[in-house]
Amino acid sequence: xxxxxxxxxxxxxxxxxxxxxxxxxxxxxxxxxxxxxxxxxxxxxxxxxxxxxxxxxxxxxxxxxxxxxxxxxxxxxxxxxxxxxxxxxxxxxxxxxxxxxxxxxxxxxxxxxxxxxxxxxxxxxxxxxxxxxxxxxxxxxxxxxxxxxxxxxxxxxxxxxxxxxxxxxxxx
Numbered sequence: 775x776x777x778x779x780x781x782x783x784x785x786x787x788x789x790x791x792x793x794x795x796x797x798x799x800x801x802x803x804x805x806x807x808x809x810x811x812x813x814x815x816x817x818x819x820x821x822x823x824x825x826x827x828x829x830x831x832x833x834x835x836x837x838x839x840x841x842x843x844x845x846x847x848x849x850x851x852x853x854x855x856x857x858x859x860x861x862x863x864x865x866x867x868x869x870x871x872x873x874x875x876x877x878x879x880x881x882x883x884x885x886x887x888x889x890x891x892x893x894x895x896x897x898x899x900x901x902x903x904x905x906x907x908x909x910x911x912x913x914x915x916x917x918x919x920x921x922x923x924x925x926x927x928x929x930x931x932x933x934x935x936x937x938x939x940x941x942x943x944x945x946x
Contacts, residue, residue, distance in 0.1 A: 830881030838931040852913030860913035861905045889934045896930035
């Protein structure tokens with residue numbers, strides 16, 4: 775009886791060890807195959823998404839350039855001498871540009887989008903603050919006050935543009 779038990783163990787133990795090794799090998803092989811497939815899928819998706827992301831950054835850069843007060847004031851002339859009308863026209867133009875590019879937020883990082891929104895809002899604040907200035911009494915004077923304000927400090931869109939350039943540099 776004892777001899778039969780020893781014979782049984784002599785056949786069973788190597789079979790169990792071989793089975794365990796085969797199981798571990800196949801499990802690791804399947805995991806590696808899944809990882810390889812996931813890597814290839816991710817690589818293909820990135821290859822297709824990369825140009826779209828770059829285009830989004832380009833469009834947001836163009837947006838920031840277009841709302842830079844110096845360029846905005848050059849492009850948008852006052853329709854009358856009323857400073858409130860001109861302020862509303864400038865703000866409406868900024869909002870329209872922003873709404874046109876709203877869908878780009880899904881391609882840029884959350885931090886980048888927040889900085890772009892902050893630049894937009896700071897530009898609008900700059901225009902509204904200049905309109906409240908006591909020296910501002912006409913639309914042309916409003917343009918002058920805004921441009922004078924920008925002599926002392928950079929436009930709000932400059933910081934956002936710099937951030938976009940850094941973020942795109944990290945994509946390479």
